[in-house]
Amino acid sequence: MILSDLMQTPVFDPDGNRVGRVIDARFVIDGTPRQLLSDARLAGFVVSSHSGSSFLGYERTDERSPWLIAQFLRWRHRGSFFVRWEDVAMLDPEAIRLRPGYARVNPRLPD
DSSP states (O other): OOGGGTTTOEEEOTTSOEEEEEEEEEEEEESOTTSTTOEEEEEEEEEESSOSSOOTTTTSSOOOOSHHHHHHHHHHTTTOEEEEGGGEEEEETTEEEEOTTOOOBOOSOOO
């Protein structure tokens, strides 16, 4: 399975309720970031319940301009959350199911 197969995949909570769909994936680099060919591992997915489109990077910083675009994207992605890889119970191209007790993490990247 390749990552693009998982984009737009529906995400379900442990009770079978749809909580959104995958709009982005996050990776963590193990080792020195400047090192050529550093190993990257999947940290988790960004899930949106309102939109299937990307944040276009506006979730990553406090970027506020152009103001109209920033406001629109924040409104469109309200309720979006990051789910850690450890919270994924089942993964296939048709659906992602989350484990009981999963955490909804703010999708904003830390400074």
